[in-house]
Amino acid sequence: MLAGGSNLVVSDEGFPGTVVEVATTGVRADHEGDDPTCGGVIVTVAAGEPWDPFVAQAVERQWVGLEALSGIPGSVGATPIQNVGAYGQEVSQTLASVRVWDRRLRGHRSFAAADCGFGYRTSRFKADPGRHVVLSVTYQLRQGSLGGPVAYAELARTLGVELGERAALADVRRAVLALRGGKGMVLDPADHDTWSAGSFFTNPVVEPAVVPAGAPSWPQPDGRAKTSAAWLIEHAGFGKGYGDGPARLSTKHTLALTNRGDATTGDLLALAREVRDGVEQRFGIRLVNEPVLVGCSL
Numbered sequence: 214m215l216a217g218g219s220n221l222v223v224s225d226e227g228f229p230g231t232v233v234e235v236a237t238t239g240v241r242a243d244h245e246g247d248d249p250t251c252g253g254v255i256v257t258v259a260a261g262e263p264w265d266p267f268v269a270q271a272v273e274r275q276w277v278g279l280e281a282l283s284g285i286p287g288s289v290g291a292t293p294i295q296n297v298g299a300y301g302q303e304v305s306q307t308l309a310s311v312r313v314w315d316r317r318l319r320g321h322r323s324f325a326a327a328d329c330g331f332g333y334r335t336s337r338f339k340a341d342p343g344r345h346v347v348l349s350v351t352y353q354l355r356q357g358s359l360g361g362p363v364a365y366a367e368l369a370r371t372l373g374v375e376l377g378e379r380a381a382l383a384d385v386r387r388a389v390l391a392l393r394g395g396k397g398m399v400l401d402p403a404d405h406d407t408w409s410a411g412s413f414f415t416n417p418v419v420e421p422a423v424v425p426a427g428a429p430s431w432p433q434p435d436g437r438a439k440t441s442a443a444w445l446i447e448h449a450g451f452g453k454g455y456g457d458g459p460a461r462l463s464t465k466h467t468l469a470l471t472n473r474g475d476a477t478t479g480d481l482l483a484l485a486r487e488v489r490d491g492v493e494q495r496f497g498i499r500l501v502n503e504p505v506l507v508g509c510s511l
């Protein structure tokens with residue numbers, strides 16, 4: 214299953230099978246404005262709709278809850294796969310249900326959000342690869358001119374608000390796009406720093422005692438702590454721009470492994486292994502890749 218391809222690393226040998234590209238379109242909003250006291254909208258979006266134009270539309274129509282997810286490449290249908298998230302929001306916070314084709318049972322199924330197995334960059338769909346074809350995603354969004362409470366310190370600083378305060382939807386989108394641009398996370402064909410699969414490693418979730426002194430530590434509901442993969446990489450000796458081959462760390466963001474023009478998947482994975490092994494030797498924490506690897510492994 215291929216959508217935007219922005220979270221895939223495919224083997225240099227290719228894929229020996231049929232690739233299905235999801236290209237369905239359509240955004241349907243129910244109940245919008247029916248009852249001004251209710252103030253909510255239920256929006257069902259075809260899997261193939263590109264994500265960021267949908268976020269732009271949500272901001273424009275004053276639908277609240279997706280604004281911090283501005284600028285993420287790819288399709289709507291891929292967002293439940295790894296519970297796409299950024300800058301303090303995750304789709305699991307606003308997603309109501311996912312309609313799929315179950316290739317094993319050969320039938321349609323609908324999963325309410327509570328049954329999607331959402332966690333940090335994971336879901337039941339990611340855990341059971343190849344089984345579910347996401348057909349459409351339904352979001353339940355509040356209506357209003359202010360975004361959700363800002364839950365990410367860097368974004369709050371940029372907006373000039375306190376954590377937990379709100380800012381105008383359009384301002385949040387603008388601020389997120391600017392922050393992402395500064396980290397090379399918005400594709401620019403002229404800038405090799407943006408030729409990446411986004412963050413190559415997820416932030417590790419470990420026992421609190423394992424988090425190195427000085428590293429960020431965000432408490433998790435299960436008592437463990439999430440720390441910053443970017444911090445670990447940098448402090449293991451892999452600074453911005455690390456590498457001298459065709460695949461190097463971005464000069465703007467250590468978490469992005471970038472193609473400087475003619476890198477192969479082999480080049481990229483060699484760099485990823487070097488970084489992963491270096492972090493493990495230094496801190497005893499093994500980083501895990503975020504993009505889906507097709508026909509290859511780390």
Ligand SMILES: Cc1cc2nc3c(=O)[nH]c(=O)nc-3n(C[C@H](O)[C@H](O)[C@H](O)COP(=O)(O)OP(=O)(O)OC[C@H]3O[C@@H](n4cnc5c(N)ncnc54)[C@H](O)[C@@H]3O)c2cc1C
Nearest residue numbers: 214216217218219220287288290291297298299347410411
């Ligand atoms: C520059 C950059 C920045 C990024 N920033 C972020 C970020 O901030 N946060 C974040 O969470 N992610 C981020 N990503 C990762 C990526 O954009 C998201 O994971 C996105 O949702 C992938 O969408 P896609 O349509 O490109 O999926 P693809 O890469 O085509 O597919 C990804 C996976 O989903 C499966 N899939 C796709 N569509 C369907 C479907 N309809 N049914 C079943 N399976 C399907 C594919 O088989 C594959 O396993 C970033 C990527 C890049 C390149």
